[in-house]
Amino acid sequence: MNNIAIIGAGITTFGESWDKSLRDMILEASLLALSDAGLAPKNIDAIFIGNMLGSKTAGQSHLGSLVATQLGIDVDSTRVEAACASGGLAILRAIESIQSGRHETVLVVGAEKMSDLSNGEITNALMEAGDEEWEMPYGATFAGLYALMAKIHMQKYHTTERQLAEVAVKNHYHASLNSHAHFRNTITVEQVLASPPVATPLKLLDCCPNSDGGAAVILTSKRHVKSHHDPVFVLGAASATDTLSLAQRAHISEIRATQKASQQALKEAGVTQKDIDVLEVHDCFTIAEIMALEDMEFYKKGAAAKAIQRGETKLGGKLPVNVSGGLKAAGHPVGATGVKQAVEIVTQLRGKAQQRQVKNAKIGLTHNVGGTGATCVVHIFGKEDHA
Numbered sequence: 001m002n003n004i005a006i007i008g009a010g011i012t013t014f015g016e017s018w019d020k021s022l023r024d025m026i027l028e029a030s031l032l033a034l035s036d037a038g039l040a041p042k043n044i045d046a047i048f049i050g051n052m053l054g055s056k057t058a059g060q061s062h063l064g065s066l067v068a069t070q071l072g073i074d075v076d077s078t079r080v081e082a083a084c085a086s087g088g089l090a091i092l093r094a095i096e097s098i099q100s101g102r103h104e105t106v107l108v109v110g111a112e113k114m115s116d117l118s119n120g121e122i123t124n125a126l127m128e129a130g131d132e133e134w135e136m137p138y139g140a141t142f143a144g145l146y147a148l149m150a151k152i153h154m155q156k157y158h159t160t161e162r163q164l165a166e167v168a169v170k171n172h173y174h175a176s177l178n179s180h181a182h183f184r185n186t187i188t189v190e191q192v193l194a195s196p197p198v199a200t201p202l203k204l205l206d207c208c209p210n211s212d213g214g215a216a217v218i219l220t221s222k223r224h225v226k227s228h229h230d231p232v233f234v235l236g237a238a239s240a241t242d243t244l245s246l247a248q249r250a251h252i253s254e255i256r257a258t259q260k261a262s263q264q265a266l267k268e269a270g271v272t273q274k275d276i277d278v279l280e281v282h283d284c285f286t287i288a289e290i291m292a293l294e295d296m297e298f299y300k301k302g303a304a305a306k307a308i309q310r311g312e313t314k315l316g317g318k319l320p321v322n323v324s325g326g327l328k329a330a331g332h333p334v335g336a337t338g339v340k341q342a343v344e345i346v347t348q349l350r351g352k353a354q355q356r357q358v359k360n361a362k363i364g365l366t367h368n369v370g371g372t373g374a375t376c377v378v379h380i381f382g383k384e385d386h387a
Contacts, residue, residue, distance in 0.1 A: 005231035008037025008218035009343040014182040014331030017212040022058040022113040029214035037218045045103040047077035050087035050110035051335035083129030088338025088368030088377030110339035111214035129371040131245035147199035150287035153253040157302030165192035167286035175325025177356040182331030206286040211331030215340040236269030236380040255373030258295040265378040277361040280341035282369040283326040338368035349383040
């Protein structure tokens with residue numbers, strides 16, 4: 001695992017990109033990553049693309065061929081779909097392809113074009129990542145399902161709506177320092193609490209936006225890592241699944257897939273939670289960030305919300321979380337999110353995050369979730385090779 005590194009990273013601006021198509025964002029992110037790596041398209045052996053909604057938002061499902069065509073190369077090119085974890089899983093598939101010896105240098109690009117559909121159409125499309133038997137027929141949405149998770153968490157651990165709001169406030173502050181973020185405005189706890197209800201206890205400002213955007217990374221094997229000036233090494237990676245519906249889970253206020261994937265990735269990397277300097281976690285709703293930090297055992301159950309309220313997870317705190325702004329404020333183009341998280345960690349470990357730079361960041365973690373946690377992918381990256 002330590003012989004694989006990211007040598008190129010690129011990202012588009014997230015937001016409502018009315019002047020760009022899905023093709024445009026795929027090509028832009030890919031070319032930025034290639035330029036960062038100092039490579040040409042002909043140097044790429046394979047491509048993995050993370051995308052969930054291309055068939056609905058762009059009328060295009062065959063994205064493997066599309067990416068290769070856009071780059072003018074004839075290589076093994078595959079679309080990876082795992083709902084909102086598509087990007088993270090695409091990176092894992094690229095890592096595995098290099099580990100197997102089949103490929104040496106692989107491009108991973110995640111992209112989504114969401115603004116061309118109405119909120120209702122996007123909500124219905126996203127719910128195809130839910131349970132078609134026990135959730136969709138009864139009008140469930142992901143906001144509603146995460147609201148159920150929040151309610152149970154509040155009952156068990158006395159988490160408050162104000163503590164949920166603190167997650168949004170923190171992540172909007174981080175996004176205000178990120179030129180690629182969808183929302184670059186700061187907000188207050190009072191504004192979050194006063195925003196319109198979406199699914200009690202979640203309000204509008206507890207929820208991430210539907211965004212357009214693309215992100216890309218280039219991974220390579222040890223032979224090419226040695227010649228690159230600024231590699232970021234893959235230390236550990238894992239994915240796990242849980243039940244598709246909430247109704248089948250033993251505990252609704254936690255995500256077993258997150259627990260399993262994080263445990264495996266940490267073990268593979270040979271590090272513990274105390275070694276992690278910066279995290280990008282899947283905060284599609286404010287409760288999701290709290291649950292993620294507890295499921296990955298950075299905090300005990302019921303303790304994460306209090307830590308966030310104390311400022312521990314803010315830039316400058318002891319455990320900076322979502323310094324990009326997270327999904328909540330940087331945006332959530334679903335297929336791109338897992339790749340964007342990796343781009344952010346690469347930027348941090350290279351020391352190039354400017355105003356949002358985490359001091360002396362050497363090891364970072366990404367956590368990407370599909371659905372209500374039916375899929376989870378965790379990656380651990382290091383500034384130095386631990387081999």
